[in-house]
Amino acid sequence: MNGHPLDRVVHSALTSSRQSHLAVREGGALRMAAGYGVFVAVDDPARTDDVRRLPVPEGKLVSVEALAQPLPEGFRLEKEAVLLQMTLTALKSGKVRDIRIEKLGDADAEQMLALAILTEPGPFFANTHRLGDFYGVKEEGRLLAMAGERMKPDGFTEVSGVCVHPDAQGRGLAAAVMRQVIEAIVARGETVFLHSYDHNDRAIALYEGLGFSVRAPMKMRTLVPL
Template structure:
């Protein structure tokens, strides 16, 4: 069943994230304020051509695929990230947290964007919160750590936006928040998974301690329509 995660964006846009999906029958994407992700079935050879016709000049997209690709015609490659995909191992114990994560509603969207800009966990806009189930930890009135859910491809749910303010590292916030998300996802009858840069050895080690295993490589291509 993990073949679903070979193309998680497309699978999400055609299943659990369908309510946020834009595009055509063959090509899907999110509003850029939600996420720059775009996708199409791997066997559809005209995906980028159709995206070019659907999206305005200057629109930035993010395309995820296990195998490397060359920049398609009409698209400027801005940045390439080599990452890995990790899936939670069934049966792993969820340890009790020492902090109580706070649900993050729309009134916190600006603070969430500010924290994401500082820590750079990945693209995060004012509407990213619409993926749902975001929780954070506050120091007095300041949001200092958060995580949430992003893609929902069929029976899988992605843990995303795992970030901690640099002044609050080493306090165990990320561990508590990720385990909290894992518990929520398992309670929903879903399987947790996530993506991380392949050179982020510290994060990979944390996720392995929390019960995730590396499933496959995943290449992320940030591009702009010319």
């Protein structure tokens, strides 16, 4: 289908050279593998009937599209929200702080999931940290902040999972870990993008301060099986 690949970002990611192996497909519908995410898309936006054949062990699926699609049969709309899809124009210079940032991995998975559950940066599951590189800040072994990569359409990488423990707010940790993630993506020659709820002024200000600007509003829908 024609159009910008980020207009149908989930479909673009799950049919990309880097993440197609994570797609669970039933006919013209596909979702991210359980344990990694709950994102869903269809090949043809006018045909959503195959969505009901997909497994939904988490009890919900989430679509992110520039244009709202018909509600799939067998599902009800639990939540609808507007996301601002933002792309990086150029990473702005920022104040250098003495913050020790380290790469996170499987050994940190339990703490990463706990921090995501506490702060709710978006859908995050046991294997979400394996979608890409994640970086974090720890103090005495305790994870206080993290950010990483999520959806990867060809030529693009999404920054996601940005969260800071309430005990560590106001210390510039979110910007610091995001910079680490962004610099690695830019070094690969890819376009960096992210999503934010349109009403999250604090997050939007952070992202704009790093060099992001709004590309397009996106419709996010949470679908629950009947």
